[in-house]
Amino acid sequence: MRIFYSNDISGNIGRLDDEESRHVVKVLRMGIGDQIQVVDGAGNYYTAEITNPSHKGCEFRIIEKQEEVKKGFRLSIAIAPTKNMDRLEWFVEKATEIGVDAIVPIECKNSERKVLKTERLVKKAVSAMKQSQKASLPIINELTEIAEVLKAQFNGEKYIAHCYDMPKDNLKDIYKVGGNVLILIGPEGDFTPEEVEEAAKNGFKPVNLSSNRLRTETAGIVACCAINLINGC
Template sequence: MHRFYHPDIEHMQALPEEESKHCVRVLRLVEGDEIEVVDGRGNLYRCRIVMAHPKRCCLEIVATQHVPPHWGHKIVIAVAPPKNIDRIEDMADRVTEMGVDRIVPLLCNNSERKVLKTERLRKILVAAMKQSLKATLPVLDEMTPLGTLLAEPFAGDKYIAYIDPSLPREQRKDFAREYVPGHNTMIVIGPEGDFSPAEIEAALKAGFTPVSLGQSRLRTETAAMWAVAACHAIDQREKLIKQH
């Protein structure tokens, strides 16, 4: 069944123009056909088309179901966007497919990108949510100074990933070992030039655990995807162990 998005479908009971056009002109759905609509807050609506108009496709809600995120805890990824916008868009798409609750674009001392327009990114998140059959849309923050994020209260485990040249690789804490399955988790990843010493010091004072993301030197967006994938892989492994 085809899936669409409307944040206020319960009250409007009609698809917005862009979704209506895709439904009626592209997919050629007609009156009587059933579709799924998600509101981005975890609710899934099974709907029947009652007026197939490409500018305003009107619906009747047939059934409603709450579909909470399958990972069952908060995953927040905060990352300094690279200069190439395609790379941050690809990252946002992939982590939404995997499952994440919030994406925070960071402004750091060494950031190459100082400004980020989030309108297109939000459309990418919506498409990824629908494609991966989720009902919850990640929160996308505006560009946020690192200091602002560090000052936020967060009920969970906080990690900052960076390269500490003063420590031999074998002495660095590995995120895959430090991560606690099922805990609310925030992972902070810096720009391509890494965090400044002052930023690292501020993060450690704010209670962040310093971690490494494995043996390879990763691009910023790759590091973000690696971290989110690691959370889900470790969570899934823990669930399978408990089942046996």
């Protein structure tokens, strides 16, 4: 079953964007009265009926709405963008499939990428959400200075995954089922000692994700897997 995404739903009417509309109208050749399945990225599935099959903005009327089953926790990953955009896009795709609620690209001292266009990341997330038949889209923030992320309010556990040789807990031993969690993943050159110190001052606990040496994007995925696995998701 093909699912369409719309972030333009109000009451019981909605509209698909250009790309989705073209697919419905030009490729699938659907018309007035035909039914489509729509998700809104905010946790809702809809069965809808096409009311205006325009390939520039296909309009629909909602027949039925169903909420996605809610998880008991929120997982946020703050991650330094990789130099190679493919690797970051891959992370976004896989994290969306496996389960993540927010992705915060962070600018660190050792970041190899200081400029980031998030549109392609959002596209990857939309595509992964539809492909895995979910109705929730992770929030993808703009590139944010690490100092800002360290100081931001967060209602839950805060961890930093760095590679320095100092006392650290294993993520799986320290994280408790059902807890909201924010995990910081550094760039290939790691966080600086100052960033690690600043994180500690702001309540971030150092964690080990694995006994293996992982690339940034792999570390992000291992963190997603661990939190979802522990929560039985």
